[in-house]
Amino acid sequence: LAVVTGGGSGIGRAVCQRFASEGASVVVADISQAAADETLGSLQWDVRGPGHMAAVVDVSSKDSVTKLLTRIQTNYFQPPSVCVNAAGITQDDFLLNLDEQQFDRVIQVNLKGSFLVTQAVAQALVACGAPKGSIITVGSIVGKVGNIGQANYAASKAGVEGLTRTAAKELSRFGIRC
Template structure:
């Protein structure tokens, strides 16, 4: 039985771990060929190795720094050489944290987070959307990873919260601009998800966070990946410019 993404080509940033890695596996399970891209190529290779091969799918890994335009353009060129077409599914999962209280936050740590999380998402969208439009690829879907921190703010995350609020605003604007080309743009807002990023959060903070989650646990990367796969598929064909909370009830 064909999956909901059979015959589709997907490009996933931040694919070396966490939500990005989980999403790659789910997109592949649903029939997509997956391009796993990450700054850590070894982790990307591991992601692709873990993907169950099936049918005529072909998956590749690429080294990518979303903060560098030349790196993004090189990745697109590699995809076009390999598959002879741009991907119709783009998942922007690459992101970093540089947490500190606002009065202590350095300018460099503010700039780094904005450059990767917000500007990087913008440059990937711009570069790949151009290719989709120029080649007339149908049924495009872009899914960005925002955060509940961008919606509500979070202690010690002025830079991260600002970057993710920006991603949500960018998503809604892109949806308005790309609709006429048949490209849908949506974002997901994960809460506390068990990933290497949240593993770095102090234990006391994590325990405190659990008290506010009605389901009483952190989410799994796969639970975010399933929503991303839905937004990437034709099952969500009239969902555009949406922000989907994945929070366990917060």
């Protein structure tokens, strides 16, 4: 069972399609119900498994992430053993023009969202005694080298890298890879 945030488009959609083609049950989680449904409709179905599901989530909201995990565990009777944090946005502008709202929103979705989803999935896996799990977070080279017009995005992706490295160190004792 895999949950993919940002599953309604781009990298997230491609990940959903690949997981489904490999026989996984996939939860397509996206801020847009229409986009999640579109991805859901493109997935291969394995009649032996419990099937796929589309779900709306705002990864920047703890309440929304908590509701997503509750819904997954209610429908599948277990937490996802694989999580892909692919939700992400850009709001590009030069540093001299970038406003605080643009900066904050990119940090909220890309960094805080990865934190909230990683924490919720890890807590669910530990609580149920799952022997292993895998949490994958999509980064960017921009987080390492920067990019003109992307100060907010670069900061968010550098933060995601640090978050993921720390999560890997803390969660490895529970059999959770990050």
